[in-house]
Every structure is written in structure tokens, then in C-alpha cells.
Amino acid sequence: MSDNLTSWLAVLDQFERALDAADDTLDAEGFEPPAGPIPAELRARAEAVLARQQLMIGGLTASRAHVAREIAALRRVPTGRADVPAYLDIEG
Numbered sequence: 001m002s003d004n005l006t007s008w009l010a011v012l013d014q015f016e017r018a019l020d021a022a023d024d025t026l027d028a029e030g031f032e033p034p035a036g037p038i039p040a041e042l043r044a045r046a047e048a049v050l051a052r053q054q055l056m057i058g059g060l061t062a063s064r065a066h067v068a069r070e071i072a073a074l075r076r077v078p079t080g081r082a083d084v085p086a087y088l089d090i091e092g
Helices: 003-021 040-076
Strands: none
Touching: 003 040
16 A cells, blocks of 8 residues: 555544544644545545535534524523513513
8 A cells, every 4th residue: 555545544534533523633733634646546535524524514504603693692681680580481
């Protein structure tokens, strides 16, 4: 197995583990792609990893927008006096 192929296999394994873990174990600052182009036999796998990354980015973007709407709604809730009961009508 060529060094280039071995290096690219290691990169794809790292990306796939990070996706599988769905956390930030991948240190983007420390990423250094292997020298040379990705071998042709790994192209399909690399495209599948890219597609998964794009799906995850889309999901995170949607989640962030949802959280922003929730925070905005919470900021609109009026604050009342502590000595008076307060009720929030969530039905209508």
C-alpha cells in the first residue's frame, strides 16, 4: 500500500470517527491533508464522508436557528414583581 493511500485512509478514518461520535474530537486547527491528491480508489468513500459532513452541518444550522428562536421567545417573557403571582398563558 502506498504512503499516500495509507495517509488518506487515516484521514478518512479520523473524519468518520468524528462523525460517528457526533462531537468535536476532530481538531480542525491541527488538520494537515496528506501530500498529493486523494487516490482514485478512495474517491467514493471521501464523497460519502463529505455528504455526511454536509448533512451534519445542515442539522447543526437548523438546531442553532431553533435555539435562537427559543432564546428570543424567552427574552419576550415579561418579568414581574416577586411578591405577586405571575401566570403565562401558553394556550392563547
